[in-house]
Amino acid sequence: ILNVEQSPQSLHVQEGDSTNFTCSFPSSNFYALHWYRWETAKSPEALFVMTLNGDEKKKGRISATLNTKEGYSYLYIKGSQPEDSATYLCASLMNRDDKIIFGKGTRLHILP
Amino acid sequence: EAQVTQNPRYLITVTGKKLTVTCSQNMNHEYMSWYRQDPGLGLRQIYYSMNVEVTDKGDVPEGYKVSRKEKRNFPLILESPSPNQTSLYFCASSLGTGGYNSPLHFGNGTRLTVT
Numbered sequence A: 001i002l003n004v005e006q007s008p009q010s011l012h013v014q015e016g017d018s019t020n021f022t023c024s025f026p027s028s029n030f031y032a033l034h035w036y037r038w039e040t041a042k043s044p045e046a047l048f049v050m051t052l053n054g055d056e057k058k059k060g061r062i063s064a065t066l067n068t069k070e071g072y073s074y075l076y077i078k079g080s081q082p083e084d085s086a087t088y089l090c091a092s093l094m095n096r097d098d099k100i101i102f103g104k105g106t107r108l109h110i111l112p
Numbered sequence B: 001e002a003q004v005t006q007n008p009r010y011l012i013t014v015t016g017k018k019l020t021v022t023c024s025q026n027m028n029h030e031y032m033s034w035y036r037q038d039p040g041l042g043l044r045q046i047y048y049s050m051n052v053e054v055t056d057k058g059d060v061p062e063g064y065k066v067s068r069k070e071k072r073n074f075p076l077i078l079e080s081p082s083p084n085q086t087s088l089y090f091c092a093s094s095l096g097t098g099g100y101n102s103p104l105h106f107g108n109g110t111r112l113t114v115t
Helices: none
Strands: A005-007 A010-014 A019-024 A032-038 A045-050 A056-059 A062-067 A072-077 A086-093 A100-102 A106-111 B004-007 B010-013 B019-025 B031-038 B042-051 B054-057 B076-078 B087-094 B110-114
Touching: A005 A086, A010 A019, A019 A086, A019 A106, A032 A072, A045 A056, A045 A062, A072 A086, A086 B042, A100 B042, B004 B087, B010 B019, B019 B031, B019 B087, B019 B110
Parallel strands: A010 A106, B010 B110
Antiparallel strands: A005 A019, A019 A072, A032 A045, A032 A086, A056 A062, A062 A072, A086 A100, A086 A106, B004 B019, B019 B076, B031 B042, B031 B087, B042 B054, B087 B110
């Protein structure tokens, strides 16, 4: 079974500070990596879909990088705001017609 | 509005009483999938479907059935629910087969309690 690991499990960040966290996945047969943002009592919402080694994607203050050779992706949040408090999930796809496997998420708490 | 609709949002039932959770999407997506969310375990895939009449087991398929007779609908069936199926369930869909370059769109979730 494909193992997708996220670290840390939980993170407390002061409002205004920048932060980042990691998603690790097996590098063999890599096909795609997804990042999702999941607010409490809502559904996960897609942030990024990344497929190429060296990919960098950005949406406002949030950005992500991808290293498929070593099997990791970083998510960065610049100047954290209270609305950034959420669980951030990554999910990996090994082959085109395969399962999408999720990590357990990083729970981000922004402190006012 | 493009969306994935799950029903019901909340369901309390008893052991052994068959139930169906419906999932429908209006985006003409090929790929549909069911996940369950349990504390400390993350989202685990139950079943997925890459197109009409094509379904495959995910990581935790035991005790569940699905069908994909139409592109828009992907119901989750629990023939004989047990307490260990108490969980939060999400249906999701995406445009491309397997999710390549196409993210998952999630329904609002169904919180199921089996007593």
